[in-house]
Amino acid sequence: MILRTIKVVAIGALISGLAACNSSDDDPLPVPPPVAEPEPLPQLSAAVGAAFSGNCNDLTANLSELENTEITSSSEVAAGELTVAGNDIAAHCLVTGNMHQRVSSVDGNAYAIGFEMRLPIDWNGRFYHQANGGIDGRASTAIGGGGPGGLTNALYQGFAVLSSDAGHSGSLGPTFGVDPIARLDYGYTAVEKLTPMAKQLISLAYGKGPDRSYFGGCSNGGRHTFNTFARMPNEYDGYLAGAPGFRLPYAAIANIFGAQQYHSVATDPDDLSTGFTEDERGMVAAAALVKCDDLDGVNDGQIHAFEACQEIFSLDDVPTCIGDRDGSCLSAAQKTAIAPIFSGAVTSTGEEFYAPFPFDTGIATGGYAQWEFDIPTTRDTGAVAFIWGVPVADPATFDDTDFGLNGSIDDMITSVESTDDIYTEAANSFMIPPNNGEELSAVRERGAKIMVYHGMSDPIFSPLDTVNWYKNLSANNNDDATDFARLYMIPGMGHCSGGPAVDQVDLLTPLVAWVENGTAPDNLVATARGAGNVGGENGDVPADWSVDRSRPLCQYPLVAHYDSNSSGDVELAASFSCQ
Structure with a gap:
């Protein structure tokens, strides 16, 4: 005890001596400044809906002021005329058109950015830009996918939804790339041209622009999503990217x-x-x-x-x-x-x-x-x-x-x-987001949110590439990006869907709740698509699984673990937790 007391006294004397070397007898020891708390992220307000103004069939004439745009048709689609995953889509106006029509001076072919837009008669105040897959080439039905498995979609929820061919006709196949402008449109510039047009069209249809804008797609659509949040961080509030081929070449x-x-x-x-x-x-x-x-x-x-x-x-x-x-x-x-x-x-x-x-x-x-x-x-x-x-x-x-x-x-x-x-412009520039989309302070600081999902059995875009992207994103955000970006890995799932997997989950609803209400997307559950599933049967579901097996959809790096302290049903998500 005496020895310990001597040590304490000696150490105290040493500290006093060091302090004396750096200050006068009257000055207190310097106090380190407090660690600054991070600024809270802005909370975006919720969208407010509006009714369609005017007659859908007469809309074409009202859209003549859209710059560099030709509207080719505008007609009403009755409730139930379009059905997606067993759900009747409500009445809406279907608008089709083209932007920036031209004839290439390089290959002599005609080019334009073809699009369709579906505008609900009863609109929820939101805009969804649907990015399509493959090499694009056609404006797929504008429904706005809500996640793997087709459980819901943006159009069904009342969004105005845009789809495009990204600037070329599918009849050209990959040879559209002979035209340099078509290359860039496919890479990212079609989105830059379509976005203001779509928002203006919405304003003309409803008397106001969208309160909240969302962007999403899978595969090449996921790549489009990555490019958009990296290049246009102020245009969209929520992003939903599946199997993102952000390094596609x-x-x-x-x-x-x-x-x-x-x-x-x-x-x-x-x-x-x-x-x-x-x-x-x-x-x-x-x-x-x-x-x-x-x-x-x-x-x-x-x-x-x-x-x-x-x-x-x-x-x-x-x-x-x-x-x-x-x-x-x-x-x-x-x-x-x-x-x-x-x-x-x-x-x-x-x-x-x-x-x-x-x-x-x-x-x-x-x-x-x-x-x-x-x-x-x-x-x-x-x-x-x-x-x-x-x-x-x-x-x-x-x-x-x-x-x-x-x-x-x-x-x-x-x-x-x-x-x-x-x-x-080289392909590794126009196809790939700047900095691989890993420096996203502009997205974070305006309150926008990102959700990404990827199947672990994807054979074309490596899920480990997406994991590396997220690790780098986290490193650029003090080792934690979960306040604005979350990644979900799905075991067994192939490219965008399928495989021996629980590959059906609604990600759009929690994304909207996160963006507009600040409710973080926790406790998500994915299910298998066995026989009779409303989103379509997945033939890869093993015969010994329940047709609707469920699992927690865990945000990376957490994974689902079985609760070994219980005798829970292995087919149910409730028997697992994210650890």
């Missing part, structure tokens, strides 16, 4: 890389699927389940703890064939060829240029097979060659299969990063 080249890997071990060179057959994919998925299924506390056919699984599972856990391939093993050559597809596509020098893909249960599905074995040589090749590549390919001599299976990956990467006198 590199994802497409990675898919071509995968096709070349499969081709190297295919038993039939004309059928890439023989490089990794359905039985072999099912065997790998089953092996992953053996290693990872119970990481979430229960064996239920789903891998919730996907990051932990990637740490402990690899193709080394799969049997290596000693004799012929029979679906119960992979040959050594297959493992060598397939492993880089999952670990991340690389250049000829071994430099990774796209994200890894997780081992997940959906790799055995038909949807997975289409993206892995068909799309690389039927869609990705044309996009790289015509929409993104510089120099552009010659449509008269282009061979997509030869380009995909024999083309240089290094040259493809160079082409999407190049410019010339005609194509003055």
